[in-house]
Amino acid sequence: MELELRHLRTIRAIADAGSLTKAATALGLAQPALSAQLKRIERSLGGELFERGRHGVRATALGALVLDRARVVLPAVHELQAEAARFARSGSPAGAGRRSLRIGGTHGPLLGGLVDRIASADPGVAVVTHTSWSEREIAASTVAGRLDYALIGTCGESAPPEPGRLVWTEVARDPVFVMLAAGHPLAARGEVGLGELAGEAWTDVPGDGCFADCFAAACVRAGFTPVSVYETDIASCVHLVQVGRAVGLCRATFPDTPGLVTRPLAGTPLVWRHMLGRHPSAPAALDAPRVAGHLRAAHRAAVDRSGSYARWLASRPGAVHDTGTVQDGGTVQDGGTARDAERGP
Template identity: 40%
Template sequence: MQLELRHLQAVCRIAEAGSLGAAARRLGVSQPALSAQLRRIERATGGELFVRGRGGVEPTPLGQFVLAKARRVLNEMDALGAEARALAADAPLRLGCIMLVLLDGLLARTDLSMSGREITVDLEDSVTALSRMLGAGQYDAIVYGEVNDHEVALPEGVLVRTLVPREPFCIRLSARHPLAHLDRIDLADLAAESWMTLVEDDDGGPEALTTACAKAGFIPSLSHRITDRKMHYDLIAAGRVISLSQPTALRAEGTVLRPLVGSPVTGRIRLAWNRSSVSARQAELLYRAAARAYLANVGNNRFHQEWWDAHPELHPALD
């Protein structure tokens, strides 16, 4: 077997994630499939690339050598794509987004025709993938979230602007849940629940949930990881799981959204763009479009509208 770029990317993802399971999720493949691919790569390179350690997998000396070469090759390919993209002045502006609620209204508000650029929007479920693709020139701009104190590492040549500095996450649970009648829920009262595993596993969300639950005196039982929104909501409506949710999330039949006492988990929403492919005018248009898309969803839930109105210092600057 000859090594291809996808093989080099797989090796780098395993090293970055620190485990096959986490790397598989970021690559969008099953762990058995990634394990089988790694074995084929190791046969091609002539030896074992990773060993299992206390904190996950660690590269062997051969693995470190292959990683260094792989990163150099991938960086060169990233540079090639970005430089070629910069020369194509009439190409559409490509926006990548994490699965944020505001995306539902973002396209309707972009209107980059004023700046002479069309726009395309793609969804990802990994902040790491978004950042890397931004650095590779595969996206010109990205909209993403960070939870609690987590900060996403961004590539060089990128500018970033915060859309929403802070929003309190809430809980989605079945409308038949014994706590559904409460105006707000204490996290400690959810200790016996099964939780939906967060789709975005590299934005600080899993760590924030685990930390908040630990402070509340329990370890959350994580049982499902589903990207299909309808299936996600159906499981909650059936009372099988609960989940963290953005406070701007839409209502779903059979479920309710409730804020948490003390707001133990908070998020922020940010916009980042490549200076070489997005002008200051286009970046401003993107910022305004994303901000208005968020504002259009603030009223989806009365509790968040009240919280938002009480925190004008967090509102995006649209003057």
């Protein structure tokens, strides 16, 4: 049996009602029929969705996962149906005539800031975003014309994906910092040597770029191999650091967060470059200088929100954290010529 939208509605109705009896009444079904349908759904998904008890039902871990997805999928389908109906009546989709920008980004700090600035400066522009852990997926979608811009990061001087088919602007570059629990023995230090963390477990977000290899190489240069690396989402990384389970890697712009501190790594062994990519012949190319300007403003705001990064920059009067001279109307191809003063200790 293939899972259908009606099955998701049934699962949500059971969870909302808290019992099969109440859910059957709400759905206009007999309870035995609902129970049989639930069993078929559970067989299709590979496990029980609800624990049955005298006081009703409670979602299992699998049930909670399915419910989370259902609460995203069902409203989205409802909105699709409503927009399709509006299109059928009017002959044009909602928002027709408005300019739109389709921006793909990894789960970094700048995408939200970019959307905010475009919305403030150009309220007539509709911004559509797509996020993915895969830099290659985002770049490929931009090459194919499904996205207007790709906002990703690269490690050090590594070339971004699709270098021959996309034009890349380096928007900013930051040192990579380490996240420590507030009570960590090294938390009071102004900076931390990578080798001092040799016995720690690490946590970081996933990706298909070369950052994991660059980190492993930096650890080898520091004389150790990481004990373990947990690749997970940002919220889980923060939690693992806060409870002392791991130390984390983060961009220097990571905002101040209760329960943890961010500290520079001595000698700046890792650097992160924020890159904006576009297809050279895409219509959105005309907006590239303005979009890059919004991104630089978003990056400066992110720096201001990070007390540790602001202090690090203040201690290095000659350091720069964003791109220097922009060439060719806002485009610096293949990594560009931005100054690299912050690489020094």
